[in-house]
Amino acid sequence: MIAEGGLAALWFAATLAGLQLLLGVLALRHRHAAGEQAMAAIGPVAIVQGALVAIAMGALIAVFLATDLSVALVAENSHSAKPWIYKFAGAWGNHEGSMLLWVTILGAGGALVAWKERALDRPTHVATLAAQGAIALGFYGFLLFASNPFARLNPAPIEGQGLNPLLQDPGLAFHPPTLYAGYVGLSVAFSFAVGALVTGQVGPAFARAMRPWVLGAWVLLTIGITAGSYWAYYELGWGGWWFWDPVENASLMPWLAATALLHSVNVLAARDGLRAWTVMLAVVAFSMSMIGTFLVRSGILTSVHAFAVDPRRGAFILALLALYIGGALALFGARIGQVRAGRSFTFVSREGGLVVNNLLLSVILGIVLIGTLYPLIAAGFGVRLSVGPPFFHAAAGPIALVLVAVMAVGPMLRWRRDQAEAVLIRMLWPMVAAAGSFALVLTLSGGMGVLPLLGLSFGVGLIVASVLPMTQRNWRRTPLPIWGMVVAHAGIGVSLIGMACDSAFTAERLVALYPGQATIVGPWRVELNRIYPNVGPNWSALEARLTATRDGVGTVLRPQQRFFTDPPTTTSESAIATGWDGQLYTVLGQQDAATGRWQLRLWWKPFVTLIWFGGILVALGGALALVGRWWKAWQQRRREALWG
Amino acid sequence: MKRWLIWAPLAVFGALFAVVAAGLMRPADTAVHSTLVDKPLPSFELEPMVPGKSGLASTDFGRGTPHLLNVFASWCIPCIAEAPQLMRLKARGIPIDAIAIHDKGPAVVAFLRRNGDPYDRIGDDSRSRVQLSLGSSGVPETFLIDGRGRIVRQYIGDIRADQVDQIVRDVAAAR
Numbered sequence: 001m002i003a004e005g006g007l008a009a010l011w012f013a014a015t016l017a018g019l020q021l022l023l024g025v026l027a028l029r030h031r032h033a034a035g036e037q038a039m040a041a042i043g044p045v046a047i048v049q050g051a052l053v054a055i056a057m058g059a060l061i062a063v064f065l066a067t068d069l070s071v072a073l074v075a076e077n078s079h080s081a082k083p084w085i086y087k088f089a090g091a092w093g094n095h096e097g098s099m100l101l102w103v104t105i106l107g108a109g110g111a112l113v114a115w116k117e118r119a120l121d122r123p124t125h126v127a128t129l130a131a132q133g134a135i136a137l138g139f140y141g142f143l144l145f146a147s148n149p150f151a152r153l154n155p156a157p158i159e160g161q162g163l164n165p166l167l168q169d170p171g172l173a174f175h176p177p178t179l180y181a182g183y184v185g186l187s188v189a190f191s192f193a194v195g196a197l198v199t200g201q202v203g204p205a206f207a208r209a210m211r212p213w214v215l216g217a218w219v220l221l222t223i224g225i226t227a228g229s230y231w232a233y234y235e236l237g238w239g240g241w242w243f244w245d246p247v248e249n250a251s252l253m254p255w256l257a258a259t260a261l262l263h264s265v266n267v268l269a270a271r272d273g274l275r276a277w278t279v280m281l282a283v284v285a286f287s288m289s290m291i292g293t294f295l296v297r298s299g300i301l302t303s304v305h306a307f308a309v310d311p312r313r314g315a316f317i318l319a320l321l322a323l324y325i326g327g328a329l330a331l332f333g334a335r336i337g338q339v340r341a342g343r344s345f346t347f348v349s350r351e352g353g354l355v356v357n358n359l360l361l362s363v364i365l366g367i368v369l370i371g372t373l374y375p376l377i378a379a380g381f382g383v384r385l386s387v388g389p390p391f392f393h394a395a396a397g398p399i400a401l402v403l404v405a406v407m408a409v410g411p412m413l414r415w416r417r418d419q420a421e422a423v424l425i426r427m428l429w430p431m432v433a434a435a436g437s438f439a440l441v442l443t444l445s446g447g448m449g450v451l452p453l454l455g456l457s458f459g460v461g462l463i464v465a466s467v468l469p470m471t472q473r474n475w476r477r478t479p480l481p482i483w484g485m486v487v488a489h490a491g492i493g494v495s496l497i498g499m500a501c502d503s504a505f506t507a508e509r510l511v512a513l514y515p516g517q518a519t520i521v522g523p524w525r526v527e528l529n530r531i532y533p534n535v536g537p538n539w540s541a542l543e544a545r546l547t548a549t550r551d552g553v554g555t556v557l558r559p560q561q562r563f564f565t566d567p568p569t570t571t572s573e574s575a576i577a578t579g580w581d582g583q584l585y586t587v588l589g590q591q592d593a594a595t596g597r598w599q600l601r602l603w604w605k606p607f608v609t610l611i612w613f614g615g616i617l618v619a620l621g622g623a624l625a626l627v628g629r630w631w632k633a634w635q636q637r638r639r640e641a642l643w644g
Numbered sequence: 645m646k647r648w649l650i651w652a653p654l655a656v657f658g659a660l661f662a663v664v665a666a667g668l669m670r671p672a673d674t675a676v677h678s679t680l681v682d683k684p685l686p687s688f689e690l691e692p693m694v695p696g697k698s699g700l701a702s703t704d705f706g707r708g709t710p711h712l713l714n715v716f717a718s719w720c721i722p723c724i725a726e727a728p729q730l731m732r733l734k735a736r737g738i739p740i741d742a743i744a745i746h747d748k749g750p751a752v753v754a755f756l757r758r759n760g761d762p763y764d765r766i767g768d769d770s771r772s773r774v775q776l777s778l779g780s781s782g783v784p785e786t787f788l789i790d791g792r793g794r795i796v797r798q799y800i801g802d803i804r805a806d807q808v809d810q811i812v813r814d815v816a817a818a819r
Contacts, residue, residue, distance in 0.1 A: 161721070280653065287657075294664075314668050322661055329654040336650055373660070376667045568719055593771055 006059025014051035014140035024130020050111030070156035096149035119209035126196030171231035179224035185217025190286035205337030207268035219622035226615030237572035257285035343545025353410035408465035434461030455500035462493035488621025495614025520605025690767025700767030706793020712745035718755035727759035734762035
């Protein structure tokens with residue numbers, strides 16, 4: 001019954017999403033009594049819709065927790081012997097469940113807009129909710145007609161087929177919901193943009209209303225991508241942290257667009273500039289999220305993330321994309337002419353820097369998009385190929401370095417207009433730091449690639465440039481959003497240093513050892529003590545005990561070859577020792593049948609942790625800015641309440 | 645802003661849509677082109693897996709008729725799913741040989757009794773040596789070997805009912 005209840009809740013939610021769209025159109029068409037009533041009703045409808053889809057998601061989680069094998073989705077993706085956390089998270093470790101999670105978070109976002117958003121003028125607010133309803137309606141349709149998560153299976157099997165062992169990791173409980181929440185935050189920005197295009201109200205008030213949503217979405221995307229990268233790093237056992245997999249790119253592209261949007265929305269809020277551009281970016285950011293969803297769900301590109309390869313589903317999502325993205329872009333073309341141009345500025349100014357930042361981010365976005373879709377385009381001409389890291393590194397790397405240089409200069413520029421010579425003087429210390437680290441690294445390690453070397457020195461320069469302005473400020477009086485910017489920019493520098501160190505200084509060893517033998521990797525001496533069996537709730541394993549010693553201090557590592565029975569799969573569970581200056585990454589391979597030796601794959605990765613530490617700093621910076629804006633708005637409301 | 649620039653994003657999206665829609669309409673090509681396609685079969689010799697059926701060696705191929713070479717295991721669920729399709733291919737006169745990986749004789753005998761036996765020969769590849777040398781990374785996978793002993797095609801995953809006719813055509817083309 002729980003499954004049927006969930007399905008009923010989903011149908012009701014879909015109906016209310018349709019009603020939400022209808023009420024919005026009614027409210028904007030008729031300005032009189034009927035319009036007033038529609039305007040008053042649309043908010044509560046959005047809230048109830050959010051509650052209903054949450055009930056549906058709850059029902060799906062309940063059937064997964066109970067391992068109700070009469071539900072087809074559970075039978076295909078779960079197993080009674082699985083630990084409860086993976087039963088819980090397994091609810092979205094599959095196509096249908098992850099789409100339901102998507103619309104659940106979408107519904108929650110819509111409800112939040114209806115309930116809490118007060119900064120927008122009413123017509124734009126109503127148009128926003130109507131747009132949100134329209135998006136939700138399409139995806140409800142997709143769930144109900146093409147991917148019903150509650151379909152029954154008769155007769156029910158006695159046991160489920162289990163969850164892909166690669167997904168049986170705490171990362172699954174965390175990574176998809178975070179990313180989806182980020183995508184959905186961007187859907188709100190998209191709806192705001194559509195709403196503003198309908199009513200023509202593009203200005204600072206619109207930007208201030210949109211900013212927290214963009215900021216929140218961006219923070220969540222940053223966390224999601226950082227966590228996903230670390231998950232892939234330790235789970236896949238290849239020692240890499242980014243694979244330029246189509247689905248990774250699908251999460252990177254909305255992030256790039258959101259980063260650009262985040263900066264342009266500030267220009268619009270503070271200086272009333274970049275009106276059309278900001279609206280465009282808001283449309284593009286969510287479009288990228290939807291294209292990402294499409295690429296993952298249609299199985300059109302081969303990827304480790306593709307659960308369901310089904311062209312019918314692909315066609316359905318593609319039709320939705322055409323409707324929403326095409327519709328929004330057509331609306332943009334038709335209406336943006338009526339939005340007055342914003343205020344102007346000279347090239348050497350804070351606005352100018354932000355425009356360059358936006359353009360560079362857009363170029364990188366374009367490169368990633370082309371690289372991701374190129375195999376598809378080539379297949380149209382009968383050529384089979386895959387686009388790998390060499391393309392992305394060569395094409396996006398240099399532009400990213402220019403972007404980092406602009407990031408270093410940007411915050412030192414004044415609004416409206418600035419003097420180029422004065423800027424050069426302000427940039428003195430960062431440039432000295434970058435040049436210094438360049439020379440230092442070059443002399444210390446001769447044979448280093450150009451890109452890592454530049455990345456390392458630009459990273460150092462960026463950190464200095466980001467932190468430097470704070471030395472001339474009164475810290476107590478510095479607003480939180482400024483702190484946020486400093487932390488986030490420095491975080492990019494930190495991450496960049498981590499990437500450069502990982503690609504330049506990583507030491508790798510592939511050895512075959514008898515128990516008792518040892519090998520050297522980087523500064524570590526690693527000894528294989530013994531191999532023994534181990535068991536978990538739904539797996540058995542061969543585990544190696546390794547003793548890694550460095551400067552007389554020993555650490556024990558236990559990498560595994562893990563065998564899952566449902567479905568039958570072998571995974572390599574890496575073991576990692578983290579120090580302040582890097583990670584020792586160990587993977588246990590096969591036993592050589594002829595000699596009885598065990599294969600070990602060892603990496604010493606200096607400063608690799610900085611990549612994710614930098615990512616956390618970036619997210620923290622965004623969170624600081626968000627909290628700062630809320631704090632300021634709350635104080636302002638309190639003052640208004642006091643003084644009437 | 646220039647008038648045409650306003651419509652540029654829509655035009656770009658239109659082009660993107662066309663590419664993706666075309667990609668979606670094209671039937672999915674489930675034959676993954678391994679680097680060994682169009683190369684001679686690597687040489688190997690495997691012991692018999694089940695009593696009464698000979699083992700498999702690379703010299704069994706390339707004697708004028710195309711063969712299918714099925715990589716399977718008794719513990720593999722998709723292999724059960726593809727068994728009826730293999731029986732249909734067998735019934736249409738296509739010789740099928742097999743490599744059983746990570747398996748035991750009695751288990752394979754039981755598997756064949758339950759799901760049918762389309763195989764002429766079954767080689768015992770208990771450590772996946774030959775499987776890996778063929779460029780196969782999982783079960784089930786099926787290779788089409790032409791009459792000259794060259795790998796023509798590799799079908800990854802279980803053979804589905806809608807693939808049978810295509811495979812019959814592929815075999816005819818490999819003659």
